[in-house]
Amino acid sequence: MTSSDFDSLIRRYGKWLSDNTTYTQLDEWYEVNVPLLDEDNDYTQFYVKPGKNSVTFSDDCATSRMG
Numbered sequence: 704m705t706s707s708d709f710d711s712l713i714r715r716y717g718k719w720l721s722d723n724t725t726y727t728q729l730d731e732w733y734e735v736n737v738p739l740l741d742e743d744n745d746y747t748q749f750y751v752k753p754g755k756n757s758v759t760f761s762d763d764c765a766t767s768r769m770g
Contacts, residue, residue, distance in 0.1 A: 719738075720737065720738070723737075723738040724736065724737045724738065726751075729750075731752055732750050732751065732752045733750065733751045733752070733753075734748060734749075734750055735748065735749050735750070735751055736748050737749075741765070748762070748763075748765070749761065749762045749763075749765075750762070750763065
């Protein structure tokens with residue numbers, strides 16, 4: 704694979720990811736769903752809260768679940 708082929712692959716992947724990512728506004732938070740499967744075979748979901756000078760991300764403790 705050439706560097707040009709790899710660049711094209713990355714651009715196509717980025718477009719696919721963007722085209723298949725959805726979000727819903729929940730008051731001051733946004734719920735984001737990306738087409739990357741988690742351990743339950745569901746899309747990965749996280750939350751984003753934009754601030755004036757910062758952005759807060761949360762996965763609702765999904766990455767630190769015990770079980």
